[in-house]
Amino acid sequence: MSEPIKIDIWSDIACPWCYIGKRRFEGGSTLFAEAGDGRAVEVEYHSFELSPDTPVDFDGTEVDFLAGHKGIPAEQVHQMLDRVTGIASSVGLDYDFGSLQHTNTVKAHELLHFAKANGKQLELAERLFRAYFVEGGHVGRVDDLADLAAEVGLDRDAAVEAMESGEYLAAVRDDQRTAAEFGINGVPFFVIDGRYGVSGAQESATFAQALEQVWTERAAADESATAEARA
Template identity: 40%
Template sequence: MKVQIWSDVMCPFCYIGKRRFEQALQQLDSKADIEVEWKSFQLNPHLKTDPSLNVTQYLADIKGWTIDHARQMNHHVTEMAAEVGLTYDMDKAVVANSFDAHRFAHLAKQNGKGDEAEEALFNAYFTQGKNIADHDALAELGEAIGLDKTLVKQTLATDEYAADVNADVMQAQRYGISGVPFFVLDNKYGVSGAQAVPVFLQTLEKAHQEWALDNKPAKLDIIEGDSCGVDGDC
């Protein structure tokens, strides 16, 4: 059963949602049946990368908040992240356009490293303070998860996977997704936001039960005849 997850690297709730979903998935008896596919979403596609810009000031500017309120919000999400074992350092976060990071994620997905890429990108942005728009930084992340560093740099130097990112964004629009994280289970159930673990688990169980009924092996009407059995009797 496929679970599609739309997210953006710069979204603090997306990393928290990833952890809570993973915790729910670990409690699912049928977790081996679940295939997770990450999808691209850009909260601010027109954002210009500016490593010199303080992320607190950036939030205050785009949200119309005071600096103090922006700091309070960063502190709030940092505490939420800590509850699921994540360490956020918002003071180090680099304001960066995420489009090339999404292209990198698609390259990784093509090579069977989709989940590893998402984890690496979130960690790079929220914990390590790396510029996720920088091609050298992305190449290093790729090498760390088992991708060829040169391949990453060569790919990012072109427009490869740009169409894939845009296709994900368009699919999100068709679903009516206006915020992330957003989880689509078996193309039937949508879960918006970094929900509590029990919410994820309950929805996973419901979706899987229905999926299992729809995908159970066909029962054949058998016309018996002379044959040999697995025990050697003929």
């Protein structure tokens, strides 16, 4: 029963709900772990691009992008962003949409795969989200991304080489194909223990309950296997 529950998360760095969902999931996994008996989770991030046709250097604000992308008035976009900012604040995130630099995120996804190969994916995911939504950093250009990689302890030169060579682009595309096979058309999307899907930035308690359900089912399966072995 000590094996962690595997959590596969499809997300995009440019998705405000993904960062909120990350915080809420972390709250839920903490609640789950606090119940003891070796409860733990193992998290892996997977690539999903919300707007793959976005240029690396988008000429305009986040309001401009969303108004054009969704075809809604700028005033309505402002109201949407104000609402999201308030929800982000409730989980300790200080979103700054005014300074956000909208960009293409494919290189960020490639870098996340590079980070996974080097044992730093979770640290990099957090750093990229914070740079994008809180600090107004650019997460689409290789040099800027390499700086962020170095901040979490990754080799900067190796990160640049990985992104410029496209070494991990196939891994990004594999994630996207798997998402399509699973029917995932929005993020964040959480796959728990390879069996249960949770869509959206659910409340922490919801995540904790889902994890506890999987843990209980595992315990029941282990007890049944033990009983059969003794019979």
